Structure formats: structure tokens, C-alpha cells
Amino acid sequence: MSHFLWIFVSAAVINNFTLSYFLGLCPFFGVSGRLDTALRMGFANLFVLTITSFCAWFLNVFVLVHAPYLRLISFIFVIASSVQLVEMIIKKTSPALFRALGIFLPLITTNCAILGLALFQTNRDYSLMEGLVFAWGAGVGLTLALVIMAGIRVEVSMQDVPKLIRGAALNFIIAGMLSLAFMGFAGLFSQ
């Protein structure tokens, strides 16, 4: 049990995908302007990561044993098409959920966090369950980073910041501070 907990906490805070692996930075800076979009983006990410983890495990176990050089190509294609499929199913069965996640799903399919998860999972030889826990941890971590970032940006937008630093430069420096704070979690476990 503690093994799964370790994977989860490690992916969520200690090795946070955004703040310490720099994965998924485009949405991190792109949609963190408002709190509610950030939260939805985070949940959409969590959702796609779960599907990805399952697909990657399936491909690794049943297909890629015979053709490892096709890994990258098959990952991208299978993940993109399964997300599309799930998107269609959600649209039919649960319009409310679709409205909440809808526009973000196609955007994040080719996001580096998604492919990164599939690759890390492969490199570390995770089993299906370990992979899923890893995906949830990563998704929670991404959501956490996005929501914190959005909260800070909303506050900062109301402050009197010099014009020169407004925009991208300021966002990077805020992200740097957050990343510094998340480094503090490194002492959480001793392993």
C-alpha cells in the first residue's frame, strides 16, 4: 500500500510534472489566467492522463514487445484516437461533463505532459495499477500547480506591477517561486 502512496505523492508534489519536470508548460501559462478555467483544464488533464496510462500499458504489454522502435509513433496515435473516442462518448452520454471539459480535450492530447507520462511509465516498468496511480498523482499535481498559479495571477493582475515585467516575464518568475516552494517537499519521504 505504501508503495502506491509513494508513487502518488511523488508524482503529485515532489516531482510535480509542471514545476519540476517542465512538462505541460503551454497550458500552464496559457489557461492559468482565470481560476475556473484552470480548474477545468486540470480535471481534463487528469482524465486524459488516466486514459493515456491505460493505453500505454496496453501497448507496452501486448504490442510493443515485438516492435519497440514503433513506440513513439504508436503512443501518439493510440492516445490521440482514444481521447477522441472518449470525447465522442461523453458528448453523447453526458453533455454537462462535455461542456465542462470539452474544448480542452483535443488541446491537451498532444501536450508534453501526456506523452511524458506514457514515456516515464514505460521507462520505470510500471504495472497497470502502478501506472494508473502514477497518472492520478500526475493529474492531481498538474491541477494543483494550475490552480495555485491562477490564484496568484488573479491577485497580481490587480496589483500595480511595472509595465515592463507584466506578461510572460512575470509569469516565469512566479512559476520559479512556486517551483522553489515545491522543492521543499523533497524531504517528505526518505527513500
Add this chain to the structure above:
Amino acid sequence: MTQQKSFQTELIKGLWRENPVFVAVLGLCPALAVTNSLANGLAMGLATLAVLVGSSCLVSGLRHFIPKPVRISVFILIIATFVTAVDYVLAATLPDIHKELGAFISLIVVNCLILGRQESFASKNPMWLSIADAAGMGGGFTLALVMIGGVREVLGSGSILGFPLFSDDFVPWVVMVMPPGGFFTMGLLLLIMAFVTENRRRKT
């Protein structure tokens, strides 16, 4: 647009004026993740350059045969093929660097810079212009990575390309080679860019 597109202008624009990292803020993940030393930044930049030139060349050569509705998938397939090739070449020739960069070589596939150039340039322009554009953008990307990597290595390890720069009593800013240093360096460089642009605008 009547402006004549020439080989030189396409080649030069990516290096500075439309620099993919500092001006367009694209391809951030690799730009920050692997640039904890100058050598890693350079390797990553050159790998991206190779993938970009290869796929731009192929996409623009095939641009009349790629059906519009599935073009993005075709682009990704082409890019992924080149990335796989670069991955294997690096693993065979420079195993140390390949190990250091790890999964980030594979992640070149999802670098938005590459897909962006295919969509907005290579799929609409003749092959030699596309090669110039790809070489310029790839060069600009490499330049940016070398700059970030250089700053982080000098401050974080007190050396450049592994050669120590300072005397023994220099205490390296370890944080610069860790993740926060990437964000800080990038923010600082963007700030300097904004400052220079603002100054130039005021003068004219």
C-alpha cells in the same frame, strides 16, 4: 503580401526577430527542462534542428499529396519518424548525452514549435524556402537553449562546458541548475528582451 520571399530572409528571421523561444514563447518544455548545462542545451537544440529540417523538407515535398482533413496526423507521423531516428542515432553515437536528456529526446515530437512550422510554413511553401525557414527556426531555438544553458551553467556550477571559470572560493548557486533556476533564467532573459525592445521603441 507582395513581399518577395527569399532564402536569406527566411533563414535569418528565425534566429532573432522571430526567435521561437524568446519572441513566440514556443517549445518551452525542452527549453527549460534540459538546459542545466550548455552542452545539454546544445545537444537538445541540434536534435530539434535536425528533426525540424527533416520534417519540413518532407512535408513541403509532399504538400500537394497530403489531404487537408488529416494533415495534422500526417505531420505528427512524419515528425515522430524523424524523432525516432534522431533518438537512435544519439543513443548510438553519444550515449552519455542521450542518457542525460532521457525521455526529453522523445518529447521533441510534442514540441509545438515543430508542428507549428509545418502547419504555418512548410505545408504552404516550396521545399528550399521551407528548409531555410526550418534551419532558421531550429538555429534560433538552439541559440536560445545555449543562452539559457550557458547562464544556468555559469551561475549554477561556476563552469562553462565543464571548465571551471572562477577561483575555488566561488560558491555555486545550486538553485540555478535545479528546476526553479530554469524559470528564473527564462523570466530574466524575457525581461531583458522586453527592456531592449522598449528602449529601441522609445528612440525611434
